[in-house]
Amino acid sequence: MVRTVVAGLDGSAESHAAAEWAAREAKLRGLPLKLVHVWEPVPEPIAQAPLLGAETQQHWTERIPREAADGLRLRHPGVDVSVEQLSGSPRDVLTRVAKDAELLALGSRGMSGIGGFLLGSVGQAVVAQSDRPVVLVRAGEQAADEHAPDPSGIPSAASPFRPVLLGLDTDSPHDTVIGFAFDAAARRESGLRVVHGWNPPPYYAYGIPADPGLHEELAKQQVAALTEVLSPWRKRFPTVEVVERSRFGSAANHLVDAAREASLVVVGRRIRTNPLGVHVGPVTHAVLHHATAPVAVVAHH
Known part of the structure; x- marks a missing residue:
């Protein structure tokens, strides 16, 4: 089975930077790139709120990863880019997905005032649990x-x-x-x-x-x-x-x-x-x- 370079995408600037880095890495390795978008279900009463209705959910689960993939294909011709949409806890899903990946790229927010990463709970959990290489990429990279x-x-x-x-x-x-x-x-x-x-x-x-x-x-x-x-x-x-x-x-x-x-x-x-x-x-x-x-x-x- 051919491994893929995987990037976790949640629509944030950090995750878009990680996807760009992953596309460049996929080209260096001659491997396909998979963008994984994880939708974490919310309790039913909250899901029915106007700001988290069906239209907003569809935007996050379909439009954002689709547009990101289209942009990467244009900027990185020759890289096979696919999208996978999954539901569940982001840390658990990304850790599971990483098992079959060549490597997993995730975004991290740069610390204000000084260079470096502000590693969130999801990134920290995936890094600590994954058996495959995990690459953390700053926003704006x-x-x-x-x-x-x-x-x-x-x-x-x-x-x-x-x-x-x-x-x-x-x-x-x-x-x-x-x-x-x-x-x-x-x-x-x-x-x-x-x-x-x-x-x-x-x-x-x-x-x-x-x-x-x-x-x-x-x-x-x-x-x-x-x-x-x-x-x-x-x-x-x-x-x-x-x-x-x-x-x-x-x-x-x-x-x-x-x-x-x-x-x-x-x-x-x-x-x-x-x-x-x-x-x-x-x-x-x-x-x-x-x-x-x-x-x-x-x-x-």
């Missing part, structure tokens, strides 16, 4: 945002892509996450920046101020570990130019800073449950809320 500035200093869709950014934990690297990032960079014919943040083990921390050489030795060990993890992937993707960055300090802060120059940020999420439910991990959580580029969360075991 444009094709040019993914590209480096041209000679005039203005980003243009005709310019090369900005590099893909991968956040990598060398203590528990996972092929699914690394492979997604390398593949994304290869399809964009862009470079790949790999950022690894580290802190010394507790039993070393107190010795570093008294022994500067200890910090230098630990840093060398971290660089060597990063190089070792990436070595086989460099051979598998010889056309992808890789820049490694092993930095002392918070991985989340380093990734958020580097995201300003990235076309896509790739982070992982371990698939696991506990008595308190599923979660995405502190680094991924921080990147989702503060990165200024689209963020792909890739689940792994």
